[in-house]
Amino acid sequence: MTGNFNVSSSPHVRDNSSTANIMKDVCIAMIPTLAFGCFQFGLSALIVVIGTVIACVLAEYLYEKLMKKPITIGDFSAVVTGLILALNMPPQIPVWMPILGGVFAIIVVKQLYGGLGQNFMNPALAARCFLLISFAGAMTNFSSVAMNYDSSSTATPLASLKAIGIENAMEKYNMLNIFLGRIPGTIGEVSTIALLIGALYLVVRKVISLRIPLVYIATVAVFVFIFGDHNPTTVLYHIISGGLIFGAFFMATDYVSSPVTKKGQIYFAIFIGILTGLFRLFGGNAEGVSYAIIIGNIVAPLIEKSTLPKAFGREAKKA
Amino acid sequence: MSKSFERFYNGVIKENPTFVLMLGMCPTLAVTTSVSNAIGMGLSTTAVLMFSNLIISAMRNIIPDRVRIPAFIVIVASLVTVVQLLMQGYTPEIYKSLGIYIPLIVVNCIILGRAESYASKNSPIPSFFDGLGMGIGFTLALSCIGFVRELLGGGTILKGVLPIDKYPNGIVAIPEAYRISIFVLAPGAFFVLALLSALQNYFKAPSATNTSKSSESGCGSCSACSGNTNVKEEIKEEIKNSGEDK
Numbered sequence: 001m002t003g004n005f006n007v008s009s010s011p012h013v014r015d016n017s018s019t020a021n022i023m024k025d026v027c028i029a030m031i032p033t034l035a036f037g038c039f040q041f042g043l044s045a046l047i048v049v050i051g052t053v054i055a056c057v058l059a060e061y062l063y064e065k066l067m068k069k070p071i072t073i074g075d076f077s078a079v080v081t082g083l084i085l086a087l088n089m090p091p092q093i094p095v096w097m098p099i100l101g102g103v104f105a106i107i108v109v110k111q112l113y114g115g116l117g118q119n120f121m122n123p124a125l126a127a128r129c130f131l132l133i134s135f136a137g138a139m140t141n142f143s144s145v146a147m148n149y150d151s152s153s154t155a156t157p158l159a160s161l162k163a164i165g166i167e168n169a170m171e172k173y174n175m176l177n178i179f180l181g182r183i184p185g186t187i188g189e190v191s192t193i194a195l196l197i198g199a200l201y202l203v204v205r206k207v208i209s210l211r212i213p214l215v216y217i218a219t220v221a222v223f224v225f226i227f228g229d230h231n232p233t234t235v236l237y238h239i240i241s242g243g244l245i246f247g248a249f250f251m252a253t254d255y256v257s258s259p260v261t262k263k264g265q266i267y268f269a270i271f272i273g274i275l276t277g278l279f280r281l282f283g284g285n286a287e288g289v290s291y292a293i294i295i296g297n298i299v300a301p302l303i304e305k306s307t308l309p310k311a312f313g314r315e316a317k318k319a
Numbered sequence: 320m321s322k323s324f325e326r327f328y329n330g331v332i333k334e335n336p337t338f339v340l341m342l343g344m345c346p347t348l349a350v351t352t353s354v355s356n357a358i359g360m361g362l363s364t365t366a367v368l369m370f371s372n373l374i375i376s377a378m379r380n381i382i383p384d385r386v387r388i389p390a391f392i393v394i395v396a397s398l399v400t401v402v403q404l405l406m407q408g409y410t411p412e413i414y415k416s417l418g419i420y421i422p423l424i425v426v427n428c429i430i431l432g433r434a435e436s437y438a439s440k441n442s443p444i445p446s447f448f449d450g451l452g453m454g455i456g457f458t459l460a461l462s463c464i465g466f467v468r469e470l471l472g473g474g475t476i477l478k479g480v481l482p483i484d485k486y487p488n489g490i491v492a493i494p495e496a497y498r499i500s501i502f503v504l505a506p507g508a509f510f511v512l513a514l515l516s517a518l519q520n521y522f523k524a525p526s527a528t529n530t531s532k533s534s535e536s537g538c539g540s541c542s543a544c545s546g547n548t549n550v551k552e553e554i555k556e557e558i559k560n561s562g563e564d565k
Contacts, residue, residue, distance in 0.1 A: 094496075100499075108510070130501060133506070134499045134502075
């Protein structure tokens with residue numbers, strides 16, 4: 001007995017879920033994707049992943065040490081941030097760029113706002129956008145020496161779709177290759193099957209609910225179908241290529257920066273789905289998942305406020 | 320003379336318009352991509368500010384109170400036109416790179432703020448020095464922000480400020496591949512402004528979040544445009560009340 005008898009009022013939670021356990025589950029869920037990325041893109045991808053994770057953890061440790069705050073690297077949240085950021089990087093990127101991004105994510109986006117739980121947007125995604133704006137060339141260069149097949153082509157499936165239309169894009173990368181992940185792209189987004197295995201693990205472990213991912217993907221599908229070329233193949237192509245699956249299951253479901261109310265989560269997912277569709281179909285870039293999610297993060301408090309459930313026993317106020 | 324010097328010191332350090340009063344954010348964030356732009360913007364604002372303060376202060380007894388804002392704007396706009404034509408004639412490069420932000424000096428809230436809170440209540444000579452101090456403070460602040468942004472984003476130091484024939488690109492400090500171009504874009508301006516304000520707080524210099532000793536004539540005391548604590552308290556109270564209603 002430690003002598004800690006602070007009994008709170010009921011209900012008492014009997015569960016060993018903690019931040020660290022949840023974050024460990026997220027790490028485990030990313031292992032298939034990680035393994036596939038390293039298998040596909042070789043050593044350079046592994047270096048990017050290791051460098052980014054170390055940068056994130058070290059940044060968190062040093063900041064908290066210098067600010068004389070409790071050290072929170074044990075909760076694995078910095079590891080998760082590092083992993084997500086690294087999986088968002090193209091494999092051939094000079095490793096100092098994701099390291100800079102990791103430091104930015106932890107210090108500026110997370111710690112300066114008060115640490116885990118206080119950040120107003122997903123740190124990894126904010127860092128990705130920071131890098132995308134700063135180093136547009138390196139961040140969109142997907143030529144990888146480790147991919148010996150089709151080495152002349154550097155355009156991702158989505159970029160091909162935008163540039164040469166669905167038939168030609170299908171010829172270049174067929175659905176099976178996209179589903180398996182034998183395509184150029186960022187380290188983590190390429191393999192739909194590996195991502196789905198990880199997502200399944202998260203859902204089984206009840207770390208994430210399917211509400212945000214499914215509504216998000218469905219919204220993108222409907223949007224692309226209506227405003228695109230009304231072709232179901234294009235819709236499927238949009239869903240399984242690019243960062244949509246990765247974003248929907250691993251980034252849009254971030255506890256801190258997405259709404260907590262059920263209704264709010266649905267609105268949030270629809271909102272980012274529409275934005276993603278808009279960016280992909282009408283924007284200048286082929287991809288728009290990360291921008292859509294961080295804009296959604298900014299709107300999340302507003303959504304939460306407007307969907308606050310009525311406390312039991314209180315009358316709904318008449319307008 | 321001592322009062323004039325006090326006004327000057329007040330403008331540069333104690334009530335620095337950018338770092339302490341957080342006024343004039345639009346040009347601060349928009350034109351500080353390099354030191355040369357920052358100095359151009361700062362000095363043109365200084366010129367307008369000095370003479371607008373002088374003229375407004377001289378005319379303070381004949382401008383009717385109810386139309387004072389339009390009257391101030393007319394004076395400021397005339398001066399800005401003069402500055403704009405002069406810059407177009409003598410410094411066409413800076414004129415081009417500052418673009419729309421030169422005519423926008425008319426609505427720069429530092430100028431109206433000083434006119435309203437100082438020049439319209441004080442005699443011409445201190446007002447003139449108040450304008451000079453504020454302008455120099457503004458120029459220094461913009462140059463600090465511009466220096467960091469130019470270095471990190473563009474990789475050069477003092478490009479366009481050092482003699483052109485000797486250093487056509489300034490001092491190149493960072494090679495092309497290592498420049499973080501977000502710093503010459505709008506988000507970078509926020510990062511650098513926040514960083515410099517944080518440094519000021521750290522060294523306990525007066526800053527926007529650390530203004531317990533701001534003098535009464537300052538713009539900080541007028542609740543219309545600054546983060547006056549009373550107003551914030553009122554808003555908090557309101558939010559609290561509306562929350563209780565539910």
